[in-house]
Amino acid sequence: MFNYTFxxxxxxxxxxxxxxxxxxxxxxxxxxxxxxxxxxxxxTLFRLSGNRILGGFATAWxxxxxxxxxxxxxxxxxxxxxxxxxxxxxxxALLVGIAFNNAGYLTENFRGALKAIPxxxxxxxxxxxxxxxxxxxxxxxxxxxxxxxxxxxxxxxxAVLMTSLGVTVGMNTDLAGVTQELNARSFRTFxxxxxxxxxxxxxxxxxxxxARALAWRMFRY
Amino acid sequence: xxxxxxxxxxxxFLAQGAAMTLAVTAVSVTAGTVLGILFGMIRVELGPxxxxxxxxxxxxxxxxxxxxxxxxxxxxxSIMRLGWPPFTTSCVVLSLYTAAYCTEIVxxxxxxxxxxxxxxxxxxxxxxxxxxxYIVAPLATRVSLPSWxxxxxxxxxxxxxxxxxxxxxxxRASQILVTRLQEPLFILMICGTVYFIISFPIAxxxxxxxxRWSPND
Numbered sequence: 009m010f011n012y013t014f015x016x017x018x019x020x021x022x023x024x025x026x027x028x029x030x031x032x033x034x035x036x037x038x039x040x041x042x043x044x045x046x047x048x049x050x051x052t053l054f055r056l057s058g059n060r061i062l063g064g065f066a067t068a069w070x071x072x073x074x075x076x077x078x079x080x081x082x083x084x085x086x087x088x089x090x091x092x093x094x095x096x097x098x099x100x101a102l103l104v105g106i107a108f109n110n111a112g113y114l115t116e117n118f119r120g121a122l123k124a125i126p127x128x129x130x131x132x133x134x135x136x137x138x139x140x141x142x143x144x145x146x147x148x149x150x151x152x153x154x155x156x157x158x159x160x161x162x163x164x165x166x167a168v169l170m171t172s173l174g175v176t177v178g179m180n181t182d183l184a185g186v187t188q189e190l191n192a193r194s195f196r197t198f199x200x201x202x203x204x205x206x207x208x209x210x211x212x213x214x215x216x217x218x219a220r221a222l223a224w225r226m227f228r229y
Numbered sequence: 230x231x232x233x234x235x236x237x238x239x240x241x242f243l244a245q246g247a248a249m250t251l252a253v254t255a256v257s258v259t260a261g262t263v264l265g266i267l268f269g270m271i272r273v274e275l276g277p278x279x280x281x282x283x284x285x286x287x288x289x290x291x292x293x294x295x296x297x298x299x300x301x302x303x304x305x306x307s308i309m310r311l312g313w314p315p316f317t318t319s320c321v322v323l324s325l326y327t328a329a330y331c332t333e334i335v336x337x338x339x340x341x342x343x344x345x346x347x348x349x350x351x352x353x354x355x356x357x358x359x360x361x362x363y364i365v366a367p368l369a370t371r372v373s374l375p376s377w378x379x380x381x382x383x384x385x386x387x388x389x390x391x392x393x394x395x396x397x398x399x400x401r402a403s404q405i406l407v408t409r410l411q412e413p414l415f416i417l418m419i420c421g422t423v424y425f426i427i428s429f430p431i432a433x434x435x436x437x438x439x440x441r442w443s444p445n446d
Contacts, residue, residue: 080424
């Protein structure tokens with residue numbers, strides 16, 4: 009059935025390079041998550057503000073992020089922005105694209121989480137003399153983050169998986185990019201990509217478990 | 230004023246790409262759903278202990294990037310000398326990917342049916358299959374359909390990745406036009422609009438069903 013000799017040694021020899029690549033992958037995922045979270049909180053505030061222009065902007069962002077492919081969004085930041093004379097490196101293009109996507113999905117998560125927090129709490133805070141910003145920051149936001157934490161960790165895993173799309177815009181330092189370069193040199197496609205798959209799997213699992221441990225420590229009553 | 234080198238035949242080319250996206254999605258979602266229902270029922274019937282190998286195998290499909298899965302699937306079919314065209318390879322990989330997510334949805338749907346209801350059905354003399362067919366299926370579908378619609382749209386968007394195997398779907402078609410016409414923003418915006426037009430109404434229907442069908446709300 010297999011008229012093919014597997015050369016796992018060659019792939020294992022490249023393991024240090026690939027692990028370096030996975031650090032870049034993690035770095036992009038973390039940065040995109042931080043930027044995405046900041047944008048998502050801003051977008052949630054826009055939605056709550058009652059201002060039609062800000063609210064419309066937030067809705068447009070969320071709907072575009074959720075209804076077009078992530079790869080399309082990365083193409084947009086890489087090729088599309090070139091029309092305005094903005095030429096991003098693959099790293100920045102990938103980061104911006106994933107952050108945009110993350111922000112959209114996280115905002116939607118926050119919307120669900122906000123439903124779990126009764127409006128009366130904001131009103132109670134306000135009647136205690138808090139400004140609306142204080143009431144949001146001190147009462148609503150901590151509870152919202154608590155409810156949205158687990159969906160957000162899913163999004164983090166998604167961000168790790170999405171970084172692999174960078175290879176389509178010429179990224180060659182993250183895990184998928186490094187693997188593709190090695191593959192182009194030796195044509196041992198299956199071995200290299202199987203190893204990359206194992207690394208991605210381990211990274212995803214470690215992140216999930218770490219998030220669960222963190223949630224257990226932080227959100228225990 | 231705005232002028233573009235885009236011609237009608239280029240738009241037809243994009244439409245062909247969109248048709249390819251829809252074809253890949255339709256095949257993968259159909260096959261993935263059938264497999265997902267099967268795996269979901271197996272997982273529920275066997276219980277968490279005996280279905281652990283299946284759970285692990287399906288978890289791999291959800292924890293490894295789809296792009297890597299596609300490359301691996303393509304490499305594997307050439308190693309095994311199956312001689313599949315890219316379309317078949319893409320559909321097989323995407324079907325398994327869909328099945329992995331669909332299994333979770335089906336499992337959630339079946340577990341949402343109260344055990345007492347099922348026991349009542351069995352004590353009325355229904356067979357296991359009748360219980361599944363007339364009691365579990367309608368109740369589970371109500372719970373699962375909104376997430377299934379979300380999954381279908383997700384697969385439609387993820388199917389853009391099959392361009393890596395050389396299949397000319399919507400995104401790849403627009404990339405080819407960008408390379409030729411050098412108008413990236415305009416062409417990509419058309420491409421994005423097409424994706425949006427396909428995805429947005431269906432997402433809205435899913436959201437409506439979720440609200441309409443959520444129990445005790």
